[in-house]
Amino acid sequence: MGSHSVQPPIPTPTTPAGREGLDAILARPDRAVIALDFDGTLADIVPDPERARAHPGAVEALAALAPKVASVAVITGRPAGVAVRYGGFAGVPGLDHLVVLGHYGAERWDAATGTVNAPAPHPGVAAVRAELPGVLHEFDSWHGTWIEEKGQAVAVHTRRADDPQAAFETLRGPLGELAARHGLILEPGRQVLELRPPGMDKGVALATYVAEVDAESVLYAGDDLGDLAAFATVEKLRGAGPDGIPGLLVCSGSAEVPELAERADLLVPGPAAVVDFLAALADRL
The missing domain is CATH 3.40.50.1000 (HAD superfamily/HAD-like)
Structure with a gap:
């Protein structure tokens, strides 16, 4: 080129x-x-x-x-x-x-x-990170999903799950509630759900x-x-x-x-x- x-x-x-x-x-x-x-x-x-x-x-x-x-x-x-x-x-x-x-x-x-x-990390990110494994286990979504550490945010990828879209839909509500509980927002993407600070x-x-x-x-x-x-x-x-x-x-x-x-x-x-x-x-x- x-x-x-x-x-x-x-x-x-x-x-x-x-x-x-x-x-x-x-x-x-x-x-x-x-x-x-x-x-x-x-x-x-x-x-x-x-x-x-x-x-x-x-x-x-x-x-x-x-x-x-x-x-x-x-x-x-x-x-x-x-x-x-x-x-x-x-x-x-x-x-x-x-x-x-x-x-x-x-x-x-x-x-x-x-x-x-970069700003200091939002305190909700650490709280969400600690609770995420439990939420994934509760909704039987541990297998095939993958947690990405992003410092200022945390993301759950479903692309490698047996049924990526089904895993995405199953987790969207619970992860939205988890984010809201700790002052974060849920940002959905292409087979990824990201929990990050608002604003x-x-x-x-x-x-x-x-x-x-x-x-x-x-x-x-x-x-x-x-x-x-x-x-x-x-x-x-x-x-x-x-x-x-x-x-x-x-x-x-x-x-x-x-x-x-x-x-x-x-x-x-x-x-x-x-x-x-x-x-x-x-x-x-």
């Missing part, structure tokens, strides 16, 4: 608002924010989340794109440091101004400093960052229910009258999360296609 290769054309968004967003990015790339989810967008979804890695070519495409735009930000539910490690984002020429907003924006890693800024989501993180950069256009790409808040932020920004900011919403993979696909301006069939799109955009700029 070097600069000498011929890139395919940029796919055309299917909505007028999406086409306006893409046009604004192409017209003034130096004022555009490119914001991307990690899992399912830059990295393929895998049965064991600890084995997730950025798709081959993702870092190269981002490094080609980043110097041409105002900023590239990765907004993820993962801890910022984990996303940096799994993405291979540290010390990459061209990505010296990359920002990773982890835990839905509660944590921040800046490539410029190589450091993570921060990808929409808040994106809105804050777009304002910080003083962007004139924004692209957001995601694949899961947690990305709906970021989609809503882009919709709100571009609906804000004369002071609005044009935006482009990209959905990576459309089969598992129709709620996201229905609101996207552009559907691409997964991380490989997201990487191709980013490379084509970099080539065009």
Whole structure:
């Protein structure tokens, strides 16, 4: 995917608002924010989340794109440091101004400093962590489920259960009650249920960052229910009258999360296609 290769054309968004967003990015790339989810967008979804890695070519495409735009930000539910490690984002020429907003924006890693800024963990997370094994045992959901420690949050994955969707549905209510009891919220995703502190989501993180950069256009790409808040932020920004900011919403993979696909301006069939799109955009700029 070097600069000498011929890139395919940029796919055309299917909505007028999406086409306006893409046009604004192409017209003034130096004022555009490119914001991307990690899992399912830059990295393929895998049965064991600890084995997730950025798709081959993702870092190269981002490094080609980043110097041409105002900023590239990765907004993820993962801890910022984990996303940096799994993405291979540290010390990459061209990505010296990359920002990773982890835990839905509660944590921040800046490539410029190589450091993570994070708040103290919510006390409810430790309480939930202690009670989780008992809840999984009570609902006979221990076999095949997997608890992911995220520092600022804790997640239960059902992807490896005999019937992943049945396990997901069985646990959704009880884990929601457990979260509420300790002042947390339940964030459902693709065969994962995350218990995390309230008050921060990808929409808040994106809105804050777009304002910080003083962007004139924004692209957001995601694949899961947690990305709906970021989609809503882009919709709100571009609906804000004369002071609005044009935006482009990209959905990576459309089969598992129709709620996201229905609101996207552009559907691409997964991380490989997201990487191709980013490379084509970099080539065009």
